[in-house]
Amino acid sequence: MLCTSPFKLxxxxxxxxxxxLRYNQKETILVLCNxxxxxxxLENETLPNELNHATIMITNREYSSKNRTILEPYESTVYQWNQ
Known part of the structure; x- marks a missing residue:
């Protein structure tokens, strides 16, 4: 999925x-890196609405914040949701 699916910056x-974003007919993956x-x-940025219901696949944070529009220093988080 991460290597072969379409890419949208x-x-x-x-x-x-x-x-x-990386996506196919079944799922979408969003990668955010600060x-x-x-x-x-990222409050004023255009992000997919599905982000509010996405699952965190991996992150370098010790906890998961409910506020997904703030990236902490050097944070990287990968979100996934089904189509």
Missing amino acids: LLEKHPEVFAY FSEFSQS
């Missing part, structure tokens, strides 16, 4: 966050 103009030493707010 998100937040292209964001200076600190690398975000992209490459900054500061927290990054």
Whole structure:
């Protein structure tokens, strides 16, 4: 899935966050990476609505926040949801 499915870059103009989707007919994966030493707010960014119901596949955070529009410093999180 992560290597062979279509790729869609998100937040292209964001200076600190690398975000992209990988998807097929069954599922979608969203990768969010903050490459900054500061927290990054994504509140004003366009993210998929499904993010609110997505499952965290992997993260480098010690806890899972209900607020998915804030990325902590150097946070990387991968979300998954079914179509």
